Amino acid sequence: MLLKNTIRKLKHSFGRYFSLLIIVLIGIGFYAGIQSSVPSIKKVQNDYYENTNLMDLTVRSTLGLTDEDVNALKKLDTVSDAIPSYSAYVLSNEEAIKVHSITENINQYELISGRKPKNDNECLADSAFYKVGDTIKITSDESTIKTKEFKVVGTIISPLYTGTNYGYTNIGNGKLHSYIYVPKTAFNLDTYTEIYITGKKTEDDIPYSKAYENFLDELTNEVESIQSEREEARLTEVKDALIKSAMLTGNTNAEMTDLDSSWYITGRNAEVTGYNTLENQYFQVTTIATIIPLIFVSIVFLMTSNTMTRMITEERTEMGTFSSLGISNTRITLNYLGYVLSGTIIGAIIGYLIGTIFIPPLVYNIFQFHIPDLEYYFDINLFTGCLLVAITLMTIVTVWNCRKSLKEKPANLLRPESPKSGKTIFLEKIKFFWSKLSFSSKITTRNIFRYKKRVFMTLIGSAGCTFLIFIGFALKDSINGVGDKQYGELFTYDNMIVLNNNVKTSQDLTDINDKIKNPLLFNQYSYDLKYGDDESLSVYVVIPKNNGETFEDYFNLQDNKTGDHLTLNNDGVIITPKIADKLNLEVGDNITIQNEDAEERKLKIIGIAENYISNYIYISKDLYNKIFNEDITYNMVASQNKKGTKAKDILNTGSVMTVNFSDDLKESANNEIKGLNNIVILIVVVSSLLALTVLYNLTSINISERQREIATLKVLGFNGRESNEYIYRETLVVVIIGIIIGLIISVPLHRVIIGFIECDDIMFLKMVKVLSFVYASVLTLVFALIMQVVTYFKLRKVDMIESLKSVE
């Protein structure tokens, strides 16, 4: 019987049932979708790395590597495999490409089209830039590779290259353009260029996990344990070979004193492009995924609670009837619970599926990592978690509301709830204000105070909506602007050159002086600044050769709060905000500075300069000289481009290791952020949907609560516009107040969220474009106006006969 009643109720009030379902659907969908994004993407990444058997460590040596080295590495306990390979950077059409030797069983590429090379004149090439049939001519003078022209017979994607930025090199324009894989035999080398090592990983050792970090430490330690022995062995070998050849040719052995044998051991951070960026992005998305859905879930909860209250109020007569028929309260409650929970469960399941199917691919787009397709991954824990939370909350709301009603005697329940009586509101006491209001404004004002609960909900709904949309756009503003700000406004040099050898004066830069203007020499080194309990922050120390005009031109140091110009002098150092934040330092405090030999000195902070990327400590040459008693040589040059100067002009000189053009840095910073637009769209679309549902829900409740009033107005002769105004204006006013509140809370909350997603070497802009405020308020207002239209049509449907009906 009661089940029949539930089903009938469902048919009867389909609109309400549906809106309940939709609200749950959106809430759960967004929450589950965002929550499952990062785990899904990480899983793809992990599977991909496992399938391609991506290296854990790479060993390089100044004197090359031999089969003995390979064997020694293979014998280590944690090493699973050590595979030697050749590589070289070459120029092709003036662009730098990296040539790898094809290796089996490690860093396995994915063949996109074509086939494997059969001879030394064939190669596999990056599918992003080449097609099968292309020829790649090596234009640089390269003795390490026998073949000068390769035919592309297959296109591939290598796991060593993620994203679009392949990193930097010291040839060409300084940027690595692409890569190819050629047969080992195409190389003309006696020793290997690198040995790729995989370790014995367990299932827990997934990328970026603590377990993987520990595993990597262990592996590195073990490799380091044989490092010096192997370095020695190689040195002896080379020396012996040189002595032999010297004896044969009668050459002097002057070169031998300069011989240096050292290994460089690097991990995925250095070897896999984009590996690091991914980690930061994971962190940011996870943080956003935790904060924003929480707001969603609270709104959803409030809304359903409101709908339930309304429903139970509308049906108190029915409850009374049941109650007087002697049906137990528990059964009546169960009846309602059936109605609510069926909607909740259906909504939650559909929402979960839609959310987890459609949102992760969207999020996946913002990652630079998109080689394999994202596979759908059903997380049973997340699913049951969502379902349980939804069911629990809904049960609480329903039971609570039913109990409230059922506590009354059946006889009372049979009578309708007495309508809310009008009250004089406090504003009326302010005669001066009240008398100024027009008649209709008075009514609107009084109505706002009459329906406190609904008004409160509208307020939360519209404030929340404004906030969410704002956050969407504001996150973009904050993150997007960083590149332009740092390399456009703060660092205003055109290029920054890293020198091969330290120099004393700019006169030493004989080979590049004619390519650049106004060079500023400076020394830059980095160290880990320790703080707190075993934490550290990587900082760069910058010591300019002179801290005069050129320095001030290139490094626009300004106070991060006031924007006042800061002058570097001999009284102390200027630091950047992140350092000040993490170490809790202010201007006037002392900071411990290390030199390259890890000697420590305390220095006073004379300023905190605005800065967004990396952390810097600026010291004047004289001060540094005084405290460390050290002569300074310079390893970097900041300068302006001479007209028409290209990176390769600078790079092709002997004294230059690399050069970074500010424009390139800006561009690559901007590129990394492009995918963020999708997240913004996602947040904006979902918030909008939610706002629409919330407002629709409130509008329906408003109309259903005031049927009689509306019908009466119509009988009195109010036309559509007038009744619409009478009924809806209060909502509109409240929405506008909500928008204002939303904007007010947005500013500090935006800062909090930005604080959460920042990582050690990036600071996001606190400033938000005015346009984001405009978007957020205008969109919310548009939704309110759409609802005004909906109200208009709903009002038209209200039957005037309603006014004649008896008060039941």
Place this chain on the structure above:
Amino acid sequence: MAYIKFDKVGKIYKGDTPVKAVDDCSFEIEEGEFVVVLGPSGAGKTTILNMLGGMDNPTSGNILVDGKNIAKFKAKDLLLYRRYDIGFVFQFYNLIQNLTTLENVELACQLSKKAFKPKEILKQVGLGHRLNNFPSQLSGGEQQRVAIARAIAKNPKILLCDEPTGALDSDTGSKILELLKTVCDKYHITTIVITHNSLVAEVAHKVITVKNGTVTDIKINENPKDPKEIVW
């Protein structure tokens, strides 16, 4: 010619089984008359009221009000008709709970350019001292007075009252009838009261009896009773 003329009016409510609510209904009402439409519940009184009040169109026949055939009016014309020509008094008052006595009347006055002054009308109905009270603070009789004030404040041509005494006790009810009668005489508003209470009919100039959707009797009271004399 009569001020209001119902001419063979029929109304069928369409649905799964069409219901004939009113059939071949004809009567006339003169300007300034106080008329009672009498009949048991389900007789079609409310349907007549709806059509006369401009809330619904008949399926057949004509309704002439002051020379205009409102049976053929479109929704927009009906709206203006309700707005300017009709004052409506409900059985359950239908006051806006959130507005004071005065504001409830002002709300209606805003609709019409020829409206009376709200305060004066409220004094007329004897509520000059309760201007700033909310409906919940008033008794049933007082609330109905506010409703009458609201209806006549627009200065309508016709005052339609749906069971105006239905929710009131005999004593209060007769006072409301008295007020309606006074209003009818003083402002020359044609007043039509719909009721199932035959005692109420005794105060009318004309009594139109409705049964099973059609007019069965039209009686003219030469000497209508004073509302004070009737008790139920």
